[in-house]
Amino acid sequence: MDELLRPRLLWCFGLLVVLVSVSLGLLHPAAPQLVFPAIIMGFVLWCTAIRRHLLFSTVGCVVLLLMVQVALPGSVGLGETLVTTILFASIAVAFAYIRANGLAATDRACEIAERMESQARSYADEIARSEVRYATLFSDMNHAHAEQDISEAKRMIDEAKTNGATSFERLAAENPEFIDRCLAAVKVNRVNDALLNMMGYADHAELVAKPPTENAVDSRRVMQEQLHAMFDGRHHFASTATLIGKDNRKVTVAVGVNVPDDWSVSLSTHIDITEQLRDREAILSAREDLARASRALAVGAISTTLSHELNQPLLAIGLGTKSAERWLERTPPRLEEVARSLEGIRLNADRMSAIIRNTRDKLVKGAKELSRVDLRQLLTETSYVLEGDLAARRSRMQLSLDDDAIEVMADRTDIQQVFINLITNAADAMAQVECERIVTIASHRSTEQRLTIEVSDNGPGISDENLKLVFQPFFSTKSGGMGMGLQICRSIIESFGGTLNVRNNQGRGATFIISLPLPPASDTGQAP
Ligand SMILES: Nc1ncnc2c1ncn2[C@@H]1O[C@H](COP(=O)(O)OP(=O)(O)OP(=O)(O)O)[C@@H](O)[C@H]1O
Numbered sequence: 001m002d003e004l005l006r007p008r009l010l011w012c013f014g015l016l017v018v019l020v021s022v023s024l025g026l027l028h029p030a031a032p033q034l035v036f037p038a039i040i041m042g043f044v045l046w047c048t049a050i051r052r053h054l055l056f057s058t059v060g061c062v063v064l065l066l067m068v069q070v071a072l073p074g075s076v077g078l079g080e081t082l083v084t085t086i087l088f089a090s091i092a093v094a095f096a097y098i099r100a101n102g103l104a105a106t107d108r109a110c111e112i113a114e115r116m117e118s119q120a121r122s123y124a125d126e127i128a129r130s131e132v133r134y135a136t137l138f139s140d141m142n143h144a145h146a147e148q149d150i151s152e153a154k155r156m157i158d159e160a161k162t163n164g165a166t167s168f169e170r171l172a173a174e175n176p177e178f179i180d181r182c183l184a185a186v187k188v189n190r191v192n193d194a195l196l197n198m199m200g201y202a203d204h205a206e207l208v209a210k211p212p213t214e215n216a217v218d219s220r221r222v223m224q225e226q227l228h229a230m231f232d233g234r235h236h237f238a239s240t241a242t243l244i245g246k247d248n249r250k251v252t253v254a255v256g257v258n259v260p261d262d263w264s265v266s267l268s269t270h271i272d273i274t275e276q277l278r279d280r281e282a283i284l285s286a287r288e289d290l291a292r293a294s295r296a297l298a299v300g301a302i303s304t305t306l307s308h309e310l311n312q313p314l315l316a317i318g319l320g321t322k323s324a325e326r327w328l329e330r331t332p333p334r335l336e337e338v339a340r341s342l343e344g345i346r347l348n349a350d351r352m353s354a355i356i357r358n359t360r361d362k363l364v365k366g367a368k369e370l371s372r373v374d375l376r377q378l379l380t381e382t383s384y385v386l387e388g389d390l391a392a393r394r395s396r397m398q399l400s401l402d403d404d405a406i407e408v409m410a411d412r413t414d415i416q417q418v419f420i421n422l423i424t425n426a427a428d429a430m431a432q433v434e435c436e437r438i439v440t441i442a443s444h445r446s447t448e449q450r451l452t453i454e455v456s457d458n459g460p461g462i463s464d465e466n467l468k469l470v471f472q473p474f475f476s477t478k479s480g481g482m483g484m485g486l487q488i489c490r491s492i493i494e495s496f497g498g499t500l501n502v503r504n505n506q507g508r509g510a511t512f513i514i515s516l517p518l519p520p521a522s523d524t525g526q527a528p
Pocket residue numbers: 308421425426429457459460461462466470475476477478480481482483484485486487510
C-alpha cells in the first residue's frame with residue numbers, strides 16, 4: 001500500500017473508533033448521565049492519542065470517571081463506570097496504537113515530502129537565479145550573441161543518421177529539401193543588445209521574429225555548416241558571415257557557435273570584422289600593386305641582364321663570321337680555319353639559346369636546382385667560346401686548378417656566364433698593357449667546406465676609389481660598357497651560396513675571388 005495512504009486510513013479508522021465509542025456511551029441506558037463524561041473522555045482521548053501518551057490517556061479516563069462519581073454520586077453505577085472505563089481504555093489503547101503507527105508514518109512521509117519540497121524549491125530558486133545570471137550576462141555582454149533553438153533540427157539529423165545517412169555532404173546533395181526543413185526548424189530564442197545594435201535594430205522582438213535563414217547574405221551556407229557540425233557531433237564551429245541588418249545594412253562578422261551537451265540550443269558569438277576586411281582588402285591591393293611593380297622591375301632587370309649577356313656571344317658571332325669570311329677569301333681558302341670559326345659561332349649560338357632558356361626557366365620556376373659542375377671541362381669549353389674575343393685582344397687564358405678543387409655546385413650556364421664576364425673584363429683591362437696579356441684562373445680549397453676560384457689579370461688594376469663601385473649596377477669606365485657585368489656575376493654567385501670580391505694584385509692587375517661551398521661528399525663522382 002502507498003506509504004502515504006496507509007497512515008491516512010489508520011487515522012480515519014482511529015477517528016471512527018472514537019466516534020463509535022462516544023455514540024456507544026450515548027446509547028447506554030445510563031446515557032444522559034454519561035454524555036458529559038463521554039464527551040470529556042472523547043476529547044481527552046483525542047488529545048492524548050494525538051500526542052501519543054497512552055498511559056496518560058488511560059489514567060486520564062479513570063480519573064475523570066472517578067471525579068464524575070464523586071461529583072455526581074449515584075449517577076452512574078460503579079460496575080458501569082468500570083466497564084465503560086475498560087472499554088474506553090482499550091479503545092484508547094487500540095486507537096493510540098493505530099494512531100501512533102499511522103502518525104509516525106504520516107509524519108515520516110510528511111517529513112520526506114517537506115524535505116523534498118524544500119529541496120525542489122531550492123533547486124528551482126537556484127535554476128531561476130542562474131537563469132537570471134545567464135540572461136544578464138547574455139544581454140550585457142559587449143560581444144554580440146544570439147541563442148537559437150536547434151533541438152528539432154538535431155532530432156531530424158539524428159533520425160536521418162538512424163535511417164542510414166553516413167555523410168552529411170551526400171545527404172545535403174541528394175536531399176536538399178531535407179536540409180530546407182532542418183533550416184526552417186531552427187528558431188532564434190533571443191539576441192542580446194550588442195547584436196541588436198550591430199544589426200541596427202531597436203526592438204529585440206523584431207530581430208527574434210526574423211527567420212534565421214534571412215539574417216545573412218550567406219545564411220544558408222553558415223547554417224548548413226552548423227547542421228554539418230551537428231551531424232558530426234561537433235559542439236563548436238567557427239565561420240564568417242555577412243549579416244543583413246536593418247535597412248539592408250551589411251555587417252561582415254566572424255561567427256563562433258557553441259552547443260551545450262544536450263543539443264537544445266546553440267549560442268553564437270558575432271565579431272564585426274567589416275573594418276578589418278576593408279583594411280585587409282586595402283593591404284591586399286597594395287600588395288598586388290607592389291607585386292606588379294616588382295614584376296615590372298624584375299622584367300626590367302631580366303631584360304637588362306639578357307641584353308648584357310646576349311651582347312657578348314652576339315659580338316663573338318660577328319667576329320667569328322668576319323674571320324670565317326677572311327679565311328674563305330684566302331687563295332686557297334683555309335677551310336680548317338673556317339671550320340674552327342664556324343664551330344666558335346655554333347658554340348656562341350648554343351650559349352645564346354642556353355641564356356634565353358635559363359632566363360625563361362628562372363622566370364617560370366624561380367630558383368633552380370644546382371648540380372655538380374666540372375670546372376676544368378667548363379673552362380676549356382669557355383676558352384673555345386672566347387677564343388675569338390681573346391685573340392682580338394691578343395690575350396690568352398691559363399688554368400691552374402688544384403685536383404681537389406675541380407667541382408662546384410652551380411648552374412652550368414650561369415657559372416659559365418660569370419667566367420665569361422670576368423675573363424672579358426680582364427681582357428678589356430689588359431687591352432692597353434704592353435706585357436703578355438694573360439688571364440689566370442686558379443682554384444684551391446680554402447677551408448674544409450669551401451673552395452676559392454681566382455680570376456686574375458696583369459692589367460692596370462682598379463683605383464681605390466673604384467674598388468667600392470665596380471659591383472654597383474651601371475658603373476662602368478668603358479665607353480661602350482653597360483656596367484652590369486660584375487653586378488650580374490655577384491648575384492649569380494650569391495645564388496649558389498657563395499661570394500664574389502675583388503682586390504688588386506701585389507704587382508700588376510686585379511684579382512676577382514669567388515668563394516663557393518664544396519659539393520656534398522656523398523655526391524663525389526657524379527659529374528653532370
Ligand atoms: N679586371 C679588371 N681590371 C680593371 N678594372 C676592371 C676589371 N673588371 C672590371 N673593372 C672595372 O669595373 C667596371 C665595371 O665592370 P662591369 O663588368 O660591371 O661593367 P663593364 O665591363 O664596364 O660593362 P659591361 O656591363 O658591358 O660588362 C668596369 O667598367 C671597369 O672599370
